Amino acid sequence: MNLRQLEFFRTLADTQHMTHAAKLLNTTQPNLSHSMSELEKELDAQLFEKKGRNIQLTKYGKFFYTYVVSALEELSKGERALKELVSPEKGVIDFAFIYTAGSYLAPMLMKEFSAYPGNEQIRFNLYQGNSSDMTELLLQEEADVAITSKLKEDDELNYEILTEQEIVLIVPTDHPLAGLDSVSLKDTQDYPQVYFNKRSGLRPHIDKMLANAAVTPRIVCEVEEDHTMLGFVAHKFGIALIPRIPSISSYDVKAIPLKDNTLPRYIYLATKKDHFLSPAAIRFKDFVVPFAQNLFYL
Known part of the structure; x- marks a missing residue:
């Protein structure tokens, strides 16, 4: 039959x-x-x-x-x-992004893409998590594209740089370092730190930053995402190194630039190699990569 x-x-x-x-x-x-x-x-x-x-x-x-x-x-x-x-004009894109990208980068890119002629009817399914989650979603083909950091080289994934994030020190507003306009990583040595946990893509990056500065962090607690970290710092659990994101201003903390960090923090758009991407997903990828690369810091 x-x-x-x-x-x-x-x-x-x-x-x-x-x-x-x-x-x-x-x-x-x-x-x-x-x-x-x-x-x-x-x-x-x-x-x-x-x-x-x-x-x-x-x-x-x-x-x-x-x-x-x-x-x-x-x-x-x-x-x-x-x-x-899979229609180029009416398709659905499974779009995933790390927590750091949720407050600005991801919604901004979606808005700019959707406003471009011919993209108005393309819809999105959204997923959010840490970099480990992004890797898993891509490998399991649950996400078409993902904004993520690169945990390690992976033969199954393709990474394209979107932009660079500035890492800053955040401290409670009444902290001894709060009066400074910039700090060195050495200045953080004597203070307890709220730290990203091991599933976060920021963890290996900040580990390497501090190791390069010969600083051993005194970790008091580990968290998974930026807003939790901001909350713990605002409640004086410690200081923290975090990407400069717009929502920092919503918390009772001060962001202080670093004067001795030379290690760039890149954000990538990742896709799975040898995996079918719908025309809508390809259109999104081809739009956001050059668009985001024109941004310097988020």
Whole structure:
């Protein structure tokens, strides 16, 4: 049994006329007759019977007809839905991004992309997490594209630099360092730190920054994302190194530039290699990479 046979069966059942059905199906009458004969053999049931010059469904044919119509309608709906899903103008993009990108970069890029002529009807499914989550979503093909940091080189993933983030020191507003306009990493040595946990893409970067400055952090607690870190610093658990994001100003902390950090912190747009990307996802990728690369700091 194949799809063509089912389409033949439905049309013949609807027209109840072999010649008419063959014409609608753009086939010959002998071919249609042979196809229905083979279908009846496979089902071990007579589906049609003659009625004068026409034919009609047997009771078994009527029983089978309801299932065939339902199945063909579902396939047709699936075909339409899939075509819309991958449509360049009406497709759906599974877009993932790290916590740091959620307050500005991700929504800004989506807004700029959606405002571009021809992109207005493209929709997004959104996912958020840390860099480990992004890697997993891409490898499992649950995300088409992801804004992330690079935890390590991965033969299955392709990374394109979007922009560079400035890392700053945040301290409570009444902290001894709060009066300074800039600090060195050495200045952080004597103070407890709120730190990113090991699943965060920022963790290896900040580890390396401090190691380069010969600073061993005194970690009092580890958190997963930026807003939690800001909350803990505002409540005087310690100081922290964090990307300069717009929401820093919403907390009772001061952001202080670093004067001795020469290690760049890059943010990437990642995709899975050798993985089908819909035309809409390709359009998004091709738009946001050059657009974001014109930004210096977020």
